[in-house]
Amino acid sequence: MSETSNTLTRLKKLHDVDAKIYRLEKKLNQYFPRKIAERQAVVDAVRAKYDAKNKELVDRQKQVDSLELDLKSREAEIEKMQVQLNTVKTNADYQAFTGKIAEAKADNSRLEEQILEIMDGLEGIRAERSAREADVKKAEEEFGKEKAELDAEAAEYREDLDEVRGTREAALADIPxxxxxxxxxxxxxxxxxxxxxxxxxxxxxxxxxxxxxxxxxxxxxxxxxxxxxxxxxxxxxxxxxxxx
Ligand SMILES: [Zn+2]
Incomplete structure (x- = not known):
């Protein structure tokens, strides 16, 4: 056996060790992180749906709050006009005031209807949000299980990797x-x-x-x-x- 043949045989053994190391490292550095990121993306997508529903609910609630505030100030305005009504001197002024009050009251009725309509819708949105919340919980539980399985699998690969790395030193022996x-x-x-x-x-x-x-x-x-x-x-x- 020539010296070079010997060297080539030894290099080939080292190559086999390095090929195993490369394969295991690739699996650990690429496959597992990618799998976990994929599963995480599923959870994120489910959570995004919950967030959107939650935002819709919060926005509608804010809208109701602002309309109710508006309604209150309009009601105070009407009360003020009713007090002023007692002080008007002429019939024409009286007519004008009662007209304005009736108009303001009609506006408020419409506002009240609008508020009730939005509030009716809130129930449905709240129910949808609960459903999305349950989806998030389920997705998180599944992710937890899958991640634990992947982590356990990766730990086995890491052990294999340590073992193969341990043989590299011996494979280097006697290579010029x-x-x-x-x-x-x-x-x-x-x-x-x-x-x-x-x-x-x-x-x-x-x-x-x-x-x-x-x-x-x-x-x-x-x-x-x-x-x-x-x-x-x-x-x-x-x-x-x-x-x-
Ligand atoms: Zn080639």
């Missing part, structure tokens, strides 16, 4: 520093992998064909060969070819 540097440099590019298998003459990292010359170099095992397209260190998919 030059090869390890090259490996780490490629890994640092962030694709999650520094190596790619060659199946036939196709690089499995980029699905492009490598040259016959490169394939021969890989099979000879006399040097590390890097894919000219995707820069991964290449190894024959059939590992027998390397280790024997």
């Amino acid at each position: 520093s030059e090869a390890l540097d090259a490996y780490n440099r490629i890994l640092a590019k962030g694709s999650g992998s520094a190596m790619a298998a060659v199946r036939g003459r196709i690089c499995q990292g980029c699905q492009l064909e490598i040259t016959m010359h490169d394939l021969t170099r890989i099979l000879n095992g006399s040097e590390l060969v890097v894919c000219r397209h995707c820069s991964h260190i290449l190894y024959p998919e059939d590992r027998q070819q390397v280790s024997n």
Whole structure:
């Protein structure tokens, strides 16, 4: 077995460890946060419906309060006019005053009707708000359960990750520093992998064909060969070819 074949076999073992680490980290850093955010969005949407209904209720109640205030001041106005009515001297003034009072009273009746109409509607809105409130409670309970399940699942992945990370040190042993540097440099590019298998003459990292010359170099095992397209260190998919 040539020195380079040995190195390639060891790099491949490190690559397997790093591939597992990458997969587990991705699951922990992307899958779980995304799942939780999706579930949270469901709760938020249900709560937004409750908030809208609640705002509608508050706005209507404010409208009633303001109309009632208006009604009170108009009633005070009418009382004042009725007192003034006792002091008018002429019949014409008396007629004019009673006319104004009757008009004001009619306005108030309309205002009262308007207030009653809004208040009638309040009951329905209040009932809808209660229903939305129950929806929020239910959604929050479901979210709590789902999140607990996801957290438990993630904890298992985290344990696996710690375990695999623990094996990395051993996988580094006896890899020449030059090869390890090259490996780490490629890994640092962030694709999650520094190596790619060659199946036939196709690089499995980029699905492009490598040259016959490169394939021969890989099979000879006399040097590390890097894919000219995707820069991964290449190894024959059939590992027998390397280790024997
Ligand atoms: Zn490639």
